[in-house]
Amino acid sequence: MPGMRAGKTVRKRLKFRKEKDVVEQIIFYILTAIAIGSAAYVVLSQQLIRSVFMFFVTLFAVAGLYVFALADFVALTQIVIYVGGVLVLLLFAFLLSSKDALDTISEIPSGLLSANRLPAVLISLAFFGLLTYTFFNIDFQNLNWITSAQASGNVKSVTDDTIRNIGVNLMSRYLLPLEMISILLMMALIGATQIARKEPKAL
Amino acid sequence: MIPLQHFLLIGAVLFSLGLFAVITRKNAIQILMGIELMINASILNMVAFGKYDKIDNTGQIFGLFIIILAAASVAVALVIIMNLYKRTQTIDPNQTKSLRG
Incomplete structure (x- = not known):
């Protein structure tokens, strides 16, 4: 009797886990559809301001x-x-700079296969084909580093405390990249303000 | 668990869309948006591979670094675009031919 009950609970738990997986996958693919659809709208839309706002969604x-x-x-x-x-x-920069682009719908001929866009379509499709070909040729479950990570328990699970891990790693293992990036960020911002400032009239 | 390949496929789609935007768009800001899309795709790949690196967490940390660098590059690029607009009254990269303004 107890064994049967245990078997039942295990089965129930398995069923629950399966349902959770299904919900996870549904949400994931909805997000995927939103991301790809809005990215396509950003890329293909003729109305510039709409594409900027759609980028938020992406x-x-x-x-x-x-x-x-x-x-x-x-x-x-x-x-x-x-x-x-x-x-x-x-x-901000968009609204300040391209007033004429906002007033008139740009006169790029629409349609993916117009002479204007055909080379770009070909190039990006070729690139996408190359990437997918590579992905389907690699057996990701049997890659060396992935199998060794799985063997040594180095795989993240949902309950892991990633934020603490990131903080500790940033201050110990990745300290040099962090400092270099902070210096680079400071240089970039100083350079940006230097370029943006009004030029003296004497020149 | 979502398989790794799906993340990579989404990253590939986003990257190709960004590439398409960079090639076709006639507005410097929209080209910048295409570049941002490509950067996002690469961060997605980083993060997806970072699942198999729990101790060092390289993928996520370098994803953060990429976000910071993209912010810096966007700041500089927007300043350059505004300066370009001030001098030539256009931000179409096809029409800006001279380097000295």
């Missing part, structure tokens, strides 16, 4: 995909820096 959906790759901190950073900083900056 960035949010890609942040959701990062969460599914167990990188919640990267997803939050993406939202804070990209959506909050970079995209607002982009919108």
Whole structure:
């Protein structure tokens, strides 16, 4: 009797896990569809301002995909820096600079196969084909480093504390790249303000 | 668990779309948006591979570094675009032929 009950609970738990997996996959593929669809809209739309706003949606959906790759901190950073900083900056510059592009719908002939766009379509399709060909030729489950990581328990699970790990690693193992990037960021921002400042009239 | 290949395929699609934007667009800011799309695809790949590196966490940390560098590059690029607009009244890269303005 107890054995039967245990078997039942195990089966129930297995069923529950399977349902959770199904929900996870459904959400993942919805996010994928949103990301790819909005990215296609960004790329193909004739109305420029709409494509800029659609880029918000793309960035949010890609942040959701990062969460599914167990990188919640990267997803939050993406939202804070990209959506909050970079995209607002982009919108700002866009509204300041391309007034004529906003007034008139640009006269690029639409249609993917027009002479204007055919080479670009061919190049990007060829690149995509090359990448997918590579992905389907590699057996990812039997790669050396992946099997060794799985053997030594070096694989992330959902319950892991990644933020603490990132903090400790940034201050110990990746200290030199962190410092170099901070110096580079400072140089870039100083350079940006230097370029942006008004030139003296005497020149 | 979502298989690794699906992440890589999504990354490939986003990267190709970004490449298409960089080639076809006639507006410097939209070219910049295409570059951002490509950067996002590469971060997605980094993060997806980082699942198999729990102790060092290289994928996620370098994903963070990429985000920071992209922010810096966008700041510089936008300043350059604004300067270009101030001098030539256009941000179409096809029409800006002289380097000294």
